[in-house]
Amino acid sequence: MRTRTTTTALIAAGLLALTACGTEPEPAAPAAGPTASASTDPEDQYLSTAHDITFNGAPTDDELTELPPQWCDALADGHSVEWAFDPTGGDLYPIGQEWGTVQKDAYTLLVAGVRAYCPEYLDTVTDELRESGDY
Template sequence: MRRTAATVLLAAALALASCSNSSDESKAAAKPRPSPTIDKAGQFITASQDLNFSGRHPSSDELLAFPPKWCKELQAGHSVACMFDLTGPDLYPYAADWGMKKSDAYRLLVAGVLGYCPKYADQVTQELRESGDY
């Protein structure tokens, strides 16, 4: 009899535990999970690692100065040609002791736009394709 009573109690305890587990699981499943944070600076710097620089490789800080400026100019309605023109805002990625070919500069620009102002990505890639340089 004791064995039967213990078995019944054990079965009841397991049933209650499994109910609360499934309830907890459904509550956890119902809660929205936060989306992972995108490290736009890290992604941009990673994208720059595959590019060819003449002279020294620029520091991360030097490169990270460009995307916000590019986005500001795109928001103002400027084209890539205007941004990279020496007589315009002159936002071509270079410095006194480093530089890059136009094709790499365009790849860097696209990486920056994708990370920092993706709403301009289609506009930028379309312009670059139409120019035949991308």
């Protein structure tokens, strides 16, 4: 009987050793790479919308990207969208020497610029445009 107990113990120990060898931790999943989310660069965000707008003429990216900082400055100074776009006010309507856009698209461009460059004014701008019935 003693041999049988010893043999059983040896077999159990051997199986335990084999089991321990086969239980290596699984390798960690590879780290996730960058996601395909929208760019966090304000210029890229803004120009993405601007490039979807139909202009009368062809503004350059430089001409388009000059506008949002000016809009943000006007908003920071407490001016309205109406004032910013008025030729006797801020005169910041998106128009160039050889290009322009309709008011609806100008508002879309403005909202994209504010969203990208000074999002703290986004609610103010969209509220004003909705109240005017133009957005």
